Amino acid sequence: MNNPFAPPIDLSHLPNYRQADARPRRAVFLGRVSTKDRQLPASSIPRQVVLAAERLDPGEEFMAHFWDVESGMLPVHLRGLGPQEMYDGLGVPTPRDGSLQDLVDRAEQMGVTHVLAERSDRVARAMLTSLTVEHELERLGAEVIYANEPTGGTESGRLRTRRYGQAEAEIYRATMIEMSMGGQYQHATNGWNHGYPPYPYVAVVDKDAPVRGQGRFGEMRPKKKLAPHPDERRFDAARELCRLRREENLKGPDIVAILKAEPDRYPIEGEWTYNRVEGLVSNPKLTGYQVYNRRANRTGRAGFSRRNPISQWVWSPKVVHKPVVSLEEWMQAQEVTAGLRAGVEGGPLLRVRAAASRLGLTVTAVSSSAMHTLYRIGNRQIVLPAPVPEALVQQVIEDLGSVE
Structure with a gap:
């Protein structure tokens, strides 16, 4: 901003009239696309580069490009973890020098003075995350500039525009989560399966489900329900391991030993393990109800999902596939499991x-x-x-x- 209170005579020829910046200007591009399937990184990233480049000085070019194909809801340390082979296969003409986390880690070493992005939600949709990134980059001597912000005017006006944009991004994030979860809840209450089918079941296309047309990126995935596995021994095996827990109070290793002793009676790909047994015993889908939201996948730890309390599970209002055990029997098994974990004898x-x-x-x-x-x-x-x-x-x- 120009100083409206200039000296009464021209003093611009004096050595200290302007503060000299000892560092040369070194600008980098920062971008993001949410998904490679629902969006087109090959067109979105170059478009973001063009918009961000409008804030470069005349004749200036980006010294590096940092961009991710990740959800803006992820924390910084979980961004850009996709393999390089995935990024190479996207066909994006813009070179990629790393992720957002890489930029934060290398900004000081590279001497970055300006980080240019199309808008704030390209950094993150969570306001705290984008503020944290801005603060860290500015601490390292790099100013963050968003192309959709106005130039000139007051600093307070620029800051107000930026914070409004960040708040709007977080509100959009919350709205999208609410709408997405609402759709997932309806998916479950209609009896349609999420994820891999449990051991005694297979997932089959529900022919009675509404037919969805061709989507922007191809045919939409059909709705599927659970049906008994063609190998009837699987149903008997699941029923038996639940009974061993419920009636005999056996621990996981004891059940594994029994199932392994008769492989022809209790078949399985690979072998029976403690985690497989405990996972089946605790799986409420064995009751014939469809259940969703048993785990929280976005926990901030890569590869780790947290168990949600039963009060947050979403159940179908009625039995929607053939049950292995009744709901009452499943409940009794959970009570026994809780007792075993508390140290109660068998x-x-x-x-x-x-x-x-x-x-x-x-x-x-x-x-x-x-x-x-x-x-x-x-x-x-x-x-x-x-x-x-x-x-x-x-x-x-x-x-x-x-x-x-």
Whole structure:
């Protein structure tokens, strides 16, 4: 801004009339596109470069270009983590010298004096993130300039325009999250599946779902519901491992050992593991209800998702696919799991299995009903009620010595 209170005579020839900047001007471009599928980085990034370049000095060019194909809702340290092969395959004519995080890390070393972007939401949609980036770059001696801001005028006016733009970006971010989550909630309550189908199911196209037309970037993905896996043994295996937790109070490693002992009866790709067992036991989709929002994926830690409390889960209002267990049985299994994690000792059947193991015998559940379970121990079969009374447990253990 020109000083309106100039001296009464021309003093511009004096050596200290203007403050000299010892550093040469070195400007870099900063840009962002949300996704490579829903937007076109090959056209969006060059367009942003053209707009940002309007704030360059005459004859000046960008010394480097930093841009990402990432959601503006991500924190800075999670930006630009995509492999270089992905960026190379986008066909963007603008060179890429790194991500936003790379710019912050290298700005001082490169001697960057100005960072030019189309507008503030190209830095981030969260106001705190964009403010933090601006503050860090300015601390390193680089001024952040947005092409959509007016030139001239007062500093307060420029700042007001910038903050309004940043607040608008964050409000847009919150609105988009609300609309997206609302759509996901409806997706679940209509019975359509999110993510990979659980072990005893496959995802099949719902022929009764509304047909969506051709989208901007090709055919829209069809709605899918869960259906039993063609291999019926998977359903039986899932039902059995839930029963082992619910009725026998077995821990994950014990259930894994039982399932591994009979691979023909309990088939699985690879092998049974603790995480697979615990994941199935805790999966509410086994009840026939469709459930969404069990995990929060955007936690600020790469590759880490946080479990949401059950109160935040979104359930379909009715059963929408064939259940493995009833909702009541699933709830009982969760209660047992909570007890095991709290250090509560296992149930009476765990003692039976331990006694049988000492004798080299295997306890196998043959069939079960709501009230009883038929077990095979050695060459004998025995029917036990659920739950098993303590007196009956002791009798079974004593009788194991006569089992061959």
